[in-house]
Amino acid sequence: MDKEKIIAPNQIGYLIMKDDGGVLDSGGDLKNDVRSANVIMGLLNLTESIDEDFMPNSSCERITIDYGQHYYSICMSNRRIYVVKLSKTHTQNGATSSSSSSTSYNDAAEGNNIGSSSTVMA
Amino acid sequence: METQLEKVLSDIVTQQDTVGALLANRQGLCLGAKGDINPNVSGIGMAISDQVAALEPKSAVSTQPEARHPTICLYSGNRRCVIQRNGEITGIIYKQHTAAPASD
Amino acid sequence: MSDDIKKYFNGLLEKVSGLHVIQITDRDGVPLLRVSQEKNVDFALMPSFIPTFTTACDQASKLGLGRNKTIISMYSNYQVVQMNKLPLILTFVGSENCNTGHILALEHQVDGYLEDIKQAVTE
Numbered sequence: 642m643d644k645e646k647i648i649a650p651n652q653i654g655y656l657i658m659k660d661d662g663g664v665l666d667s668g669g670d671l672k673n674d675v676r677s678a679n680v681i682m683g684l685l686n687l688t689e690s691i692d693e694d695f696m697p698n699s700s701c702e703r704i705t706i707d708y709g710q711h712y713y714s715i716c717m718s719n720r721r722i723y724v725v726k727l728s729k730t731h732t733q734n735g736a737t738s739s740s741s742s743s744t745s746y747n748d749a750a751e752g753n754n755i756g757s758s759s760t761v762m763a
Numbered sequence: 764m765e766t767q768l769e770k771v772l773s774d775i776v777t778q779q780d781t782v783g784a785l786l787a788n789r790q791g792l793c794l795g796a797k798g799d800i801n802p803n804v805s806g807i808g809m810a811i812s813d814q815v816a817a818l819e820p821k822s823a824v825s826t827q828p829e830a831r832h833p834t835i836c837l838y839s840g841n842r843r844c845v846i847q848r849n850g851e852i853t854g855i856i857y858k859q860h861t862a863a864p865a866s867d
Numbered sequence: 868m869s870d871d872i873k874k875y876f877n878g879l880l881e882k883v884s885g886l887h888v889i890q891i892t893d894r895d896g897v898p899l900l901r902v903s904q905e906k907n908v909d910f911a912l913m914p915s916f917i918p919t920f921t922t923a924c925d926q927a928s929k930l931g932l933g934r935n936k937t938i939i940s941m942y943s944n945y946q947v948v949q950m951n952k953l954p955l956i957l958t959f960v961g962s963e964n965c966n967t968g969h970i971l972a973l974e975h976q977v978d979g980y981l982e983d984i985k986q987a988v989t990e
Contacts (some may be wrong), residue, residue: 793968
């Protein structure tokens with residue numbers, strides 16, 4: 642535990658990868674989780690080919706995957722891929738103490754609203 | 764036949780900051796699209812939601828519907844692409860944050 | 868050039884889950900490029916597939932809806948998506964639950980690479 646990085650106060654796990662998918666560092670729930678790393682690399686490969694007009698090639702700098710109780714935040718920076726799995730149950734504390742986690746929380750909550758509107762239609 | 768679908772799409776597109784929305788079926792084919800969105804995106808959007816479904820094993824997922832259908836959000840500058848699956852249907856929404864009167 | 872193109876199409880094959888084969892032929896069915904996942908598809912059927920598509924495509928163009936671009940054929944175990952990019956024909960074979968929309972979206976992505984092959988065919 643002492644060797645694990647704390648990226649955000651409410652983190653459950655983290656992965657740091659090279660842009661070729663090699664895992665550089667990991668901890669918490671995602672410790673040595675090569676399977677998740679592969680899934681995320683596959684996801685990043687797919688996002689590259691999404692609509693050129695709306696999101697030009699590889700301009701996508703951040704991805705969140707929101708599961709209600711927890712969410713993943715994936716950031717691309719300096720040829721590194723940072724994946725953090727965060728808990729939402731403690732976000733109240735996190736949101737006040739850290740500005741970066743407060744933006745993540747807002748966006749995730751917004752995603753939920755959209756999600757619920759798509760639930761109505763189905 | 765698709766009036767209900769059209770209505771839902773119109774409702775989504777009139778939301779704030781929304782540029783376009785589309786719905787895809789199980790095959791990744793576009794069921795309907797509204798606003799400024801390329802219907803061809805249905806396939807890739809569906810592929811993304813399929814890929815993400817492999818992230819958390821089904822056993823670990825609780826009974827909440829939200830947990831089974833995570834909301835995926837891609838960010839690029841002031842633009843966002845939101846993808847959510849619900850059963851056979853995948854919804855894709857493009858959002859663009861227009862300069863707000865507040866900060867930023 | 869061929870190595871580059873082959874690598875690109877192998878990448879596509881990996882990207883679309885459930886896709887078994889991508890084949891590029893001329894309109895008579897002469898294979899110019901084929902990439903495939905090791906297993907599954909009965910290649911013996913492939914040669915007859917292409918001329919049949921050409922005929923079906925020509926017939927479909929007579930329906931008064933303009934020139935036919937793509938034919939999607941669904942079978943109990945496979946799906947075949949064929950695109951008319953004369954002088955080339957692009958054939959995708961995938962499993963029945965493969966993401967059809969994703970295959971169709973590839974059409975625009977591969978255009979650049981097809982130009983190179985087209986050049987080679989017309990020469």
